[in-house]
Amino acid sequence: MNFDNEFLNRIKIILGDEYDDFISSLSNEKITSLRINSLKRNTDGNKDARTVLSDDGTRFTTDIKWEPYGYIYTEGYPGKHPLHEAGAYYIQEPSAMSPVHYLAPAPGEKILDLCAAPGGKSTQIASYMKGEGILVSNEIDKKRAQILSLNMERCAVANALVTNMEPGKLSEIFEGYFDKILVDAPCSGEGMFRKNDEAIENWSTENVSLCSKRQTDILKDAVKMLAPGGRLVYSTCTFAPEEDEYQAAKLLSMGLKPVKVDLFEDMVSGDIENLKKVLLNCENLIEDKEFVDNLPQYISDDIKICSGRLWPHKVKGEGHFFAVFEKEGEITKGTKLYGINGRIREAGKAELKLFSEFADGFLSDKGKKLKGTPFMMGDQLYLAPEGMPGIGGITVMRPGLHLGTVKNNRFEPSHSLALTLSKEDVNYSYELVDDADNDDKEKNSRKAMEFIGGMSFRIPDLTKGWYLMTAYGYSLGWAKYAGGVLKNHYPKGLRIYT
Template identity: 50%
Template sequence: MLPNLFLDRIKLILSAAEYNDFLASYEIERKHGLRFNLLKANYDTFKDKNIDNIQFSPIDWVNNGYFYENDNRPGKSPYHEAGVYYIQEPSAMAPAAYLDAKPGEYILDLCAAPGGKSTQIASTMNHQGLLVSNEINSKRCKILSENIERMGISNAVVTNEPPDNLTKIFPGFFDKIMVDAPCSGEGMFKKNLNATDEWSTENVEICSQRQDMILDCASKMLAPGGRIVFSTCTFAPEENEGSIYRFLKRHSDFKIVDVVKYNGMSDGNLDYYKKIVDSTNNSDFKDTINSELDYDFYKEELKKTIRLWPHLLKGEGHFVAVLEQTNNKIEKRNIFSSKNKNKKPKELDLYYEFFNDTISELPLDGKLELFKDQLYLVPNGLPSLSGVRLLRRGLHLGTLLKNRFEPSHALALYLSNDMVKKSVDISYDQAKKFIAGETFPCSKEKGWYLITVNGYSLGWGKMAGKVMKNHYPKGLRKNIL
C-alpha cells in the first residue's frame, strides 16, 4: 500500500494521464539488472561461459549493464562470488555512468554503501588513479568494503566518516565526486515494501536538509573544473530539483552540464518543486522560491537534470544532476608522494618469499604499508589519513604471521592467471563446492595456488600432500548448490 500523502504529492506534480500511468507501473513486475565488472569481464568475453543460460538484453544508459529475466538467479553463481558482475537496479546504474570516471583520476564516492556506484566507477578506472569510497554508517561501510574486495578493486580506500570530516583532509582534491545522497527512497517502494513504513513528509524535509550539507562538503573537496554527479532514488522534488536549485543559489561557480538523455529519461522540472512548496506551510522553502526574480532562468537550467520514472522506462525512480565547477582560481590540490618507505624491511621478507614463489607480475603502482600484521598496497597520491576511520587502505595483500605470510582473499580476487606462477582452474560445479569450503584432490607441488573457475579468480588453495586445502574465507563460505 502506497502512503496516501505520497500519492497526493505525486498527483500534484503529474498530469492526470501520467499519474494513472505511474500508478499502473506498480502492477508490473520490476526489472532486474546486472553490470559486468570491466576489470574482469564484459558480455563478449562472458557469453561463452554463460553456464546458467542467463538471458541478457542491454541497458541503454550504461555500456556494460544488462537486464536479465526475473526467473534467472545470477546471485547464486560462482561467477557472482568471483566478482564477474554486480547485481544492480537498472536505473541505479545511470549516475556513475554520467560521472564518466577515467584511469588516473582522483575520485570520491561520498555516500558509497553498499557499493554499486563505487564498483561501477572503479571498473572504468582500470586500477589507475585513486578512489575514496566513504560511508558514514559503520555496518553499511563493512558491506561496501566487502563488495570492493569481491570485485577485485586495487585502487580503492574505504573510509567511515561524516562528510564534513573529509573536507579537512581533501580540500580541492578530487577530479570527480559521486554524491548518491541519502534520501526518502520513494523510488524503491516496489523493491522494498518496508520503505513505505518509514516514509513521511518530515523525513523528506530532513533528507533535503542533509543533502544541502553533503553537497556543500562535496564542493569543498572538488578540484578546479571538477565534476559532481548528484543522484537520489526518490521522486520528492525537495530532494531533487530543490536540492540542485538551492545548491546553485549558494554556489554561483557551478553549472549544470547538459548531458545526453536516453530513451525514457525526462527533463528535471523546477515547477515540481514550486508546486510542492506552494502546497506546504514551510516558510524556509517558500522564501527560497519567492525571493528570487530569476526563477525562469533556474527553471531552464533544471531541465538539464534527469528524471527516471518507472512508467517511462525499464527501471525504478531516480534523479541525476551533473554539476561542473567553473572557478579556476581556487587552490589546486597538493600532490602527495607515495615513495616506498618501509621502516622495517626485514618484516617483509616473508611477503617477498611468497611473492617470488607465487606471483609472476603485480602491475600496480603504490607503496607497501604494514598496519600491525596486515600488509597493504596503498594507492599513490593519498594524503595522511591519521585519525580517519578506515576499513580498507588500498589492496589488502595479506597477513604477516610469525613464520609465514598468509595471502588475502582480496589479493586473489584482484589477480588473474597471467599474474601468477601457480594456478588451478576448476569446473563450475567444483567451484560451488569450493565456495562451500570443500577441499579437492590434486597432484601439484607444494605452495599457494590461485583457484579459478573458467579463468575467473575465486580464491586461494594450498597444496598439502595430494589435497588442495581450501583457503576460501570461512566468513564468506556459502552453499550455492
C-alpha cells in the same frame, strides 16, 4: 501495495495525465539487471561471464543504454552463481547505473563517492578508472561501510580508499581535493517502491523533510571538497522535488555551474516547477520557502539543462534523479600525495622480504608488477595506490589493496589479492569447473560452490605451494597444496554453504 494518500497526491500534482500510467507501472514486475565487471579478467580462453550465465539459464533481454556493460535479464539466478562470488559482475538496478555515466570517470583522476554503500556505483566508477587514479569510497554507517569494503574486494578494486567518516570531518581533510564527486544521497526512497516494501511503509512527509535537510548539509561538504574545474553529480532514488530539484537549486546557489546533459530516450529533464507545484498544493516541507520564492528565472532553465528524471512508467528501471555541475576554475592534474596527513610510510625490509619470497615462488613476472607503495597496518600488508593520500586522522576500512598477513616470520596472501589476480599472474592455478560444455549445469558449478563453502580437495601429483583457484577462468580464492590436498583458504566469514 498500500501507498500513503499524501504521497499519491504529490505524485499526481507532478505527473498530471501520466499519473495512471505511473501507478500501473508500480504493479509490474521489478526490473532485474547486472553489470559485467570489466576489472575482472578471464585470461584462460574460457567463455566470458555473460556467456557462462546464459549457458546456465540466465536469459538476457536488453542492453542498458547508459552503461556499456549493463544488461537486463528475466530468468536465472546470477546472485547464486559462483561467478558472483568471483566478482565477475555486480547485480545492480538499471536506473542506478545512470549517474556514473554522467560523472564520466577516467583513469588517473581523484574521485570521491561520498555516500557509497553498498558499492554499486563505486565499483562502477572503479571500472571506468581501470586501476589508475585514486577512488575514495565513503560511508558514514559502519556496518554498511563494511559491506561496501567487501564489495570493493569482491570486484577486484585495487586503487580505492574505503572510509567510514562523516562528510563534515572528511571535508576538513580533503578541501578542494577531488576532480570528481558523486553524491548518491540518502533519500526517502520513493523510486524503490516497486522493489522495496519497507520503503513504502517508512514513507512520510516528515521523512522527506528530514532527508532534504540532511542532503543540503551533505552537499555543502561535497562542494567544499570539489577541486576548481571539478565535476559533481548529485543523485537520489526518489521523486520528491524537495530532495531533487530543490537540492539542484541549492548547488547553484553555492556557486556551482550547470553542465548541459544529453538525456537518453524516455528520460525527462528535472523542473523547478515540480517543487513549486508541491509547495503550493501540499504541506510545506521546506523551512526556507522564501529561498524558492526568490529563485531567479534563469535557475529554472539551468536545472532543466543539467538534470534528468527516470520514471518507472517510462524507462526499464526504477525511479531516479540526477543533476550535473562543475566548479569554476581549471583542474590541476597531478599524482603527488596529499600532504595534510603526511606520506604513506613504506613497509620495513623484514615484511617486504617475506612478501618478496612469496612473490618469487608463486607470482609470475606479470603478477609481480603491482603498482603502489607497500605499507603495514598492524600485521596486515597493504599496497597503497600511486598518489594515495596519507590516512592519519581518517577512519579507514580498506586502504588500497590488501596483500596479506605478516606474522610468525611468514606471509599469507589475502583473499583480496586472489580476486585481483588472474591465471596469467601466478605460477600455479587450479580450475574448478571440470567441463564448461557439460549439459549438466548444476554439475558445472558444483565444485566451485563446494570451494566457496570451504571444502578442500584431495588431488594427486601437484607442486607444493599456493594455488589460485579459478572458476570458468575467473579467480575465486586461494588454496595451499601439501600432502596431496589442496587446503581451502576461502575466508570463513564469506563462505556460502550449499
